[in-house]
């Protein structure tokens with residue numbers, strides 16, 4: 001019998017890892033047990049707050065609610081557990097007699113350590129790298145030579161005309177659920193009682209923004225049908241409302257949407273309605289997402305050190321002001337734009353790219369706090385938390401990543417004048 005463990009790939013369309021598990025099970029005439037292991041409810045970060053906050057829990061719960069019937073409808077099901085993935089999966093393998101596990105590869109330290117521990121525990125583990133737009137084997141560089149500077153990466157990709165591989169259809173049928181494993185009742189999830197905030201730029205409690213593949217694909221269709229890619233470049237630095245940016249990230253981060261599916265749909269849109277500089281910009285941004293993934297493959301744990309990739313002596317020691325950090329998290333720094341952003345994040349689990357840059361820069365460069373604490377707070381709060389994009393962007397802004405200029409310091413007053421000239425955004429979140 002085989003186990004398939006979902007990670008950040010909670011979908012059936014364009015799912016190479018699930019296809020591999022399916023093929024292997026069929027070849028062996030074996031059953032396949034799909035599993036998902038979630039963080040335990042009380043898990044804390046080293047910084048003293050919940051690792052997975054209520055917004056993320058709720059979005060993930062909705063994602064699983066969507067996935068469950070899709071698996072059942074294809075002759076399978078979903079076993080859901082909470083706890084340490086290694087402990088849970090080894091216990092499950094022992095209880096069911098499974099000797100093989102298929103999972104997507106995640107090149108981040110904790111996820112890699114989990115795979116090592118599962119192998120050490122006796123399981124044969126097959127990992128499949130699949131969360132990128134571009135396949136690593138199609139790049140014109142070896143993994144250790146992928147350019148550190150984004151522009152060089154993008155230009156190299158475009159010069160070599162690196163293809164986006166075609167997407168895989170969702171399977172019509174899955175290998176059978178193992179007869180000796182009882183079908184579990186769905187888990188009761190925390191966060192179900194959260195009331196949607198009407199000010200949210202990504203109202204995930206509403207059906208059109210709900211977690212899961214069904215809403216993801218519907219959102220993608222709607223976004224294109226409304227012609228929004230033609231306006232994306234002009235509006236992408238907006239702060240309020242659903243339409244200023246694509247809002248693909250929560251579904252991409254949970255894996256409910258495959259980036260290749262998004263680009264395939266974009267290419268069809270461009271073939272029908274014409275390409276524009278603006279529609280190109282969505283590709284450009286998805287390349288940023290890919291670049292951070294390839295940087296994790298190249299640099300691994302180094303991106304998680306206090307000094308990140310920096311070799312500047314002053315970056316070896318990181319200062320941290322716990323009281324200032326607390327004020328930042330709760331939106332009480334006294335800097336109106338930063339406070340508005342931090343309140344929006346806490347109230348909704350989402351924040352625009354522009355505001356992420358502003359609040360991250362403020363924490364690192366003005367409040368002299370440890371950038372990794374900021375990254376951990378985002379991990380706890382963001383419904384679109386993605387280890388690669390989060391760690392990569394934080395390190396970039398803190399000057400510990402791949403920024404050729406050695407970090408980004410945003411002038412908050414200038415940002416407010418440019419992006420919130422009439423103060424509407426600050427007023428929206430002032431009383432929160």
Ligand SMILES: Cc1cc2nc3c(=O)[nH]c(=O)nc-3n(C[C@H](O)[C@H](O)[C@H](O)COP(=O)(O)OP(=O)(O)OC[C@H]3O[C@@H](n4cnc5c(N)ncnc54)[C@H](O)[C@@H]3O)c2cc1C
Pocket residue numbers: 236245246247248249250252253282285286288289292351352353354356357360378382384385386387389390391393394397
């Ligand atoms: C400090 C900081 C932390 C971040 N943490 C995350 C995170 O945990 N998860 C996450 O998905 N994004 C993260 N981002 C990147 C970016 O802010 C979000 O991807 C974007 O705001 C999501 O909204 P959207 O889908 O409407 O983006 P759009 O502007 O519509 O962009 C389309 C897609 O391109 C990708 N993209 C856009 N900007 C970036 C970027 N700067 N880096 C990587 N990919 C990008 C995303 O997949 C996004 O969905 C972070 C940025 C900063 C500055």
